[in-house]
Amino acid sequence: MPPLNAPEEGVPAAGLASWQQDNSSTSYASYAPNMLSELPELGPLPETPTSSPPAPGPLLSPPASFMRTTRPRRFSNISISSVAATVGSETQSACVGSTRDLTGRSPVLLINYQELQYESEVDKSLECPICRTPFHAPITTKPCGHTFCSECLLRAHQLRPVCPIDRRPLDVERDFCKARVIHDQLDRLRVKCPSQGCGHVCARELLAVHYERYCEYTPVLCPDNSCDLWIARQDAAPDKGCLHKYTPCQYCSKQVMKAGLEEHYDRECSGNTVKCAQCDSSVVQHRMENHVANDCPSTVVLCKWNKYGCGKSAPRHDVQAHEKKPCIYQAIGRLAQDREDDRLIISELKVRLSAAEGRLRVAEQEKTERRERKRRQAGNTNNTMPPFVPDLNLSNSPRAAASYNNGTLDSPEDYMLAQFERMETQMEDLRKNIHELDGLHSMRLLNDTMRLNEQIAELGSKVGVIGMHTTWLMNVQRQSRGQQRAGGVVGSPLSSLASSSGGPGTTNSATGSVTNAARNAPDNEGGRYYNSSLPLRRNSDGRGENPPRL
Amino acid sequence: MALPKRIIKETERLLAEPVPGISAVPHEDNLRYFDVEIHGPSQSPYEGEVHFAVRYRWRGIFKLELFLPDDYPMTPPKIRFLTKIFHPNVDKLGRICLDVLKNNWSPALQIRTILLSIQALLGAPNPDDPLAPDVAKSWKENEQAAIATAREWTQKHAVPN
Numbered sequence A: 001m002p003p004l005n006a007p008e009e010g011v012p013a014a015g016l017a018s019w020q021q022d023n024s025s026t027s028y029a030s031y032a033p034n035m036l037s038e039l040p041e042l043g044p045l046p047e048t049p050t051s052s053p054p055a056p057g058p059l060l061s062p063p064a065s066f067m068r069t070t071r072p073r074r075f076s077n078i079s080i081s082s083v084a085a086t087v088g089s090e091t092q093s094a095c096v097g098s099t100r101d102l103t104g105r106s107p108v109l110l111i112n113y114q115e116l117q118y119e120s121e122v123d124k125s126l127e128c129p130i131c132r133t134p135f136h137a138p139i140t141t142k143p144c145g146h147t148f149c150s151e152c153l154l155r156a157h158q159l160r161p162v163c164p165i166d167r168r169p170l171d172v173e174r175d176f177c178k179a180r181v182i183h184d185q186l187d188r189l190r191v192k193c194p195s196q197g198c199g200h201v202c203a204r205e206l207l208a209v210h211y212e213r214y215c216e217y218t219p220v221l222c223p224d225n226s227c228d229l230w231i232a233r234q235d236a237a238p239d240k241g242c243l244h245k246y247t248p249c250q251y252c253s254k255q256v257m258k259a260g261l262e263e264h265y266d267r268e269c270s271g272n273t274v275k276c277a278q279c280d281s282s283v284v285q286h287r288m289e290n291h292v293a294n295d296c297p298s299t300v301v302l303c304k305w306n307k308y309g310c311g312k313s314a315p316r317h318d319v320q321a322h323e324k325k326p327c328i329y330q331a332i333g334r335l336a337q338d339r340e341d342d343r344l345i346i347s348e349l350k351v352r353l354s355a356a357e358g359r360l361r362v363a364e365q366e367k368t369e370r371r372e373r374k375r376r377q378a379g380n381t382n383n384t385m386p387p388f389v390p391d392l393n394l395s396n397s398p399r400a401a402a403s404y405n406n407g408t409l410d411s412p413e414d415y416m417l418a419q420f421e422r423m424e425t426q427m428e429d430l431r432k433n434i435h436e437l438d439g440l441h442s443m444r445l446l447n448d449t450m451r452l453n454e455q456i457a458e459l460g461s462k463v464g465v466i467g468m469h470t471t472w473l474m475n476v477q478r479q480s481r482g483q484q485r486a487g488g489v490v491g492s493p494l495s496s497l498a499s500s501s502g503g504p505g506t507t508n509s510a511t512g513s514v515t516n517a518a519r520n521a522p523d524n525e526g527g528r529y530y531n532s533s534l535p536l537r538r539n540s541d542g543r544g545e546n547p548p549r550l
Numbered sequence B: 001m002a003l004p005k006r007i008i009k010e011t012e013r014l015l016a017e018p019v020p021g022i023s024a025v026p027h028e029d030n031l032r033y034f035d036v037e038i039h040g041p042s043q044s045p046y047e048g049e050v051h052f053a054v055r056y057r058w059r060g061i062f063k064l065e066l067f068l069p070d071d072y073p074m075t076p077p078k079i080r081f082l083t084k085i086f087h088p089n090v091d092k093l094g095r096i097c098l099d100v101l102k103n104n105w106s107p108a109l110q111i112r113t114i115l116l117s118i119q120a121l122l123g124a125p126n127p128d129d130p131l132a133p134d135v136a137k138s139w140k141e142n143e144q145a146a147i148a149t150a151r152e153w154t155q156k157h158a159v160p161n
Ligand SMILES: [Zn+2]
Pocket: A128, A129, A130, A131, A132, A133, A135, A136, A148, A149, A152
């Protein structure tokens, strides 16, 4: 049996999971411990990095982003240090997840939602008034209805317990509630993966899954245990060892950290650039392929909505202009993309739900087993009070045993019960979330299809009108032909009709004679007399006019 | 450390849509440090004398420095007058007594709102909440004389020649 506490494969670790675990408005307190453990470090001017890179001797300092990655504390609401601090306490470690000791997987650098890059400009109404970036895990204040990121608001609240906008006193327990209404919009914002080198773009709700599970560029702790720097996951194979050593760059012979080579090429390498044959810009040799494939304005590419019908194919520069215009397929493309994102988000939630259900089932099973055994024991000892025998089965669960031995809980049973309860609420939450998403989804679907349906109905009626016109015209023609064949009578039914409606210039070229009505038509342009055998109606005849009943 | 998005956005907006009568320009080598100029509000002793003879209307222009600490916006920006000014709420070192810069700071406030508050403070000195007791005292005892002094200082220190 797997350790109950370890997040299973289906359960992503950090922020997301913890966000979804608490649903009641009172449970915001559970954010606070994280904040508390963070705050001392956010105090005035934390000038020294928490872990300095290994002294590179008299060489250059590592590239800028490298310095950044050595500071886990600046990232998101849970930092590695706070994880370490809370590993002992059962309540928090459950939400935290991705630490080496719990899962065996190496921890990843947490996503900083404030630094994310969005694919397109985000609506101002989705911006947090404190960090001025799109809300992350938004909270609304109950008395005044202002919305902030939970992290921003809780930090501000720690400093002064009032609303940052109108200074109304606020109480964490009573006055904060999740801002559910905008979740749907926020989840679907298309965002770039924050890992350096990864170009992945996805709905924000799915970012954590990509980043924590799939992205090859996600910074993870260096496989070398003596080194506490971050490195891209693809370079973190234990057999490669620590790549935080300085080597000379093959182009400019500057001393660069091996792990930072790519970034060096991108940012500052001055040696050995070559001219791009297509666009004439200079590019590091190493990057030429990437440049041609992803950046070069002269590469011929397809419009990004080509999947949905746009056939535009031109140099990237032109295609970008075309996409901005915007491409007429954008509307349908966005719709389809949203639909696709929804599908992915829902299936992701389903995975999480089934994982939680699985764990619940296991816990339930254990509970009944234990009860059974107790009953049997009680039967065996015949009415005497059974001595407490620790459940041996629980020693299969290292976490349970460990926390029992550490004395954090009174007995393995208590531990199991706590786990069980936690999982129950978690599942309830997930169920609620899926329900909500389902509702939103069908609402949107309804809204969107309604519009389409209306348009289709309108088109249908237009086709009907055209059909009637055609039938009418063909009838007229047939009649006039019949009349000609019968005796070449000049006055066609059309001419009498036309004169009575006072309008259309018509001609019957078969006989070459122009009808009276046509001659008397108010604006009688000579050019309008076509030599066609079809009678003509002018557009100006008025769209509202019904075709004659036949 | 990377500059937070919020500071980048605020700077962009300050440069793109400056507040009338106020300019704030970040130092190139330290984007958290701004050179600020505030025009003394009209109808105030800090307006500066108007020379119709000259081609320009000279105005009192007060230079300030503004620094965004590391945990801005959780803590207020640090801001100080560089130009000498005779004002009951500004002390000899140029420090400003303004509630929104201290207890009443809120992370939802921005650089531009703070600079506007300072400009407003120039238009409405508050000698009841002084930072420079001697200035406040003269202000309370003889307002006309104090205003004349403020005008004189403005002409001497804040009006470019
Ligand atoms: Zn925020």
